[in-house]
Amino acid sequence: MPKKLALIVLSIGVTCLQLGCRHKRESANTVTVLIESSPTNLDPRIGVDAQSERIDSLIFDSLVRKDEHFNLQPWLASSWDNPDTLTYIFHLRNDVHFHNGKHLTAADAKYTLDTIMQGKVISVKANAYQTIDRVDAPDAQTLVIHLKKPDPALLWNLSDGGFGVVPAGSGRDFWKHPIGSGPFQFVSQEQDKDVILMRAAQSWQPLPSIQSLRFAVVPDATTRALELQKGSADAAINALPADTVYALRRDANLQIDSGPGTTLVYLTFNTRDPILRDARVRNAIALAINRPLIIHSLYRDEARLAESTLPPEHWAWNGNVARHNYDPVSANTLLDQAGYSRKADAYRFHLGMKTSTDEGSRLLAMVVQQQLTAVGIALDVRSFEFATFYSDISRGVFQIAPSRWIGGNEAPDIFRYSFTTASFPPHGANRGFYANTKVDQLLTDAASTADRSQQQSIYAEVQKILADDMPAINLWYLDTVLVHSRRLQNLHLSPSGNYDFLRDATVKE
Known part of the structure; x- marks a missing residue:
């Protein structure tokens, strides 16, 4: 070492x-x-932090539930039909009761969605249901969701962690009990x-x-x-x-x-930055980071390399993409080709990395800082309280920033949310302002079909493009x-x- x-x-x-x-x-x-x-809030319509969602998953039930390969399986809904891309018909179990003894019906599921969509409870989850036109409950065991436009993320937004059915009539103080x-x-x-x-x-x-x-x-x-x-x-x-x-x-x-986990640690690039808008520079930085050494030294080998945002167990994961193995020689070559020769002080240029005050993030930044020095990049690291850090990266006021996906990268809709032009902040998490018209079109195509094999092919192509363009460096998945x-x-x-x-x-x- x-x-x-x-x-x-x-x-x-x-x-x-x-x-x-x-x-x-x-x-x-x-x-x-x-x-x-x-x-922060044990009302499943409101709480979005990890502790709220994980504890809520023990108290409440979702309509569908993820299996070990992140396929969606029946849960409260024993089955569902998708007669067209704008209609979902859920058939609910008839043997479910709330903890107060009340029978759980489709009216409760409709009420849960309506109160989020109509603002009767103030929740950021309303953004996840913007494609819903209306929700009907024609009988106790049938729930019908009508969409304004196709939404491949709908079922994910009705699954465990993100959704839980509450009794009809639950008000804003429901979180208290x-x-x-x-x-x-x-x-x-x-x-x-x-x-x-x-x-x-x-x-x-x-x-x-x-x-x-x-x-x-x-x-x-x-x-x-x-x-x-x-x-x-x-x-x-x-x-x-x-x-x-x-x-x-x-x-x-x-x-x-311990076992394989899905929490992804990654670095985001501001692709509007004059230096970082060049994909050769972004790829050079990826090649200059010795990920296996960091995993061994900082994480005691309790992590595995990541080449995609999705975890390898996912049905849509593509393992046949360009790898960014540690290769400082190729990194130097790319930087030379991009026109950044070394100056008298041995550096090519300076970049800034913003982090939160979290010890793990700051430590990672220090290691990356050291490794980029070897290819002639001077990395200036600055740490901020989380609120300031998050505000800055949401507004694009950064060059490089470390971050994590905790659960969000288990759904293929993560690509739309993180890498399409329609998801520039505040409309999504494309905080690096990455723009690629082909990616936009591919993800529009994925949203317009319910064919799994077709979606898998589209998501595979998206992952290939992202591995080449490198708008973000996927570092590793932390073990559970x-x-x-x-x-x-x-x-x-x-x-x-x-x-x-x-x-x-x-x-x-």
Whole structure:
């Protein structure tokens, strides 16, 4: 490992986790999961942060549900028809009840969508349903959605994590005591302290073994590790630095499970920038970054290389695209061809990278800064509080910025949302203002067909173009890593890193 990179890695500094007295938890029937922050809103019509969506998925049910290859499967809707590109007819189960005993019907699903679309609850999710013309519920088990124009993302926006059916009549204060139909029901929430759920008294799904769940808010990573070691907490998923996880492997009372994840770490380019608008420069930067070394040094190999925005398990993933393997010689050649020769100070030009104050982002920026020096690029790194950072990249006030997709890259509509001209901010997440008329047309074609094989072919072509144009560098997918007490057994990890493992987990005393 290069000396400078080794020093950077050492700067992470893992606090020595001394094994203290093991504490007995409040109740043997309660499983405590550590989370970094409180969910912002447990009304599934409103909450969009990771904690809200993941906890909501245990309380509420969606119309459809993603499988391990991100195909959409029946859930509340036992089946659905798509007679034309503007009509979806969902046939709902007739054996589902809310936690208050009320029968769940199509009227509840219609009400959930209507209150979002009509602004009866203020939610950014309204943007996801702009293509809906109207929703009908002709009978208790039939829901009909009429579209203004074809929308390939509709089913994704009705799936787990993004959607949950609430009882008709639920008002704006529903978040205070949410009522769903999932395997766990809400008990209480105290901001910045915890969320408590209990096993539902009845459910159309198999009842969990866990009787009570406590999601304890612990913002500090070292404290989370100590809580696990003391035995006062049972689990933390994707919530500990790689070096801390490595240190915890020596604790005989803890177990670490990991598997491929879908969270994508990437770098966005501002393609309107005078230097970065040249695809040769963008490709040169990609070739100058030694991704395997960074994965090994910073992430303890708990990540895998990414060449697409979609994860490899996805039905639409294309693995036959141009690779950007570490190749500083080719990077130098591309920069020479682009007309940027080295100056007297050995640098070709300066670029700025903006990051948030998140330690992981700043550390990544420092490593990239060091590696770009080798090809004659001086990278100036500046960190900002997240609100400022997000505002700047949304307005295009940046040259390069690191970011992550957490869940959003599990749907192929991510390409439309991130790379079409119609998705320039504030209408989407094309924050690098990338413009390619062929990509625009391909994604319009994908939206106009329901044929899976045709869509797969179109998305494959889009991924090929993006790999050549490099409007963003796909760095790696972070593994899903669960640290848990050995009393939790029968755990099945989801690549999404959600809390589905709690549905089937058993508690061993």
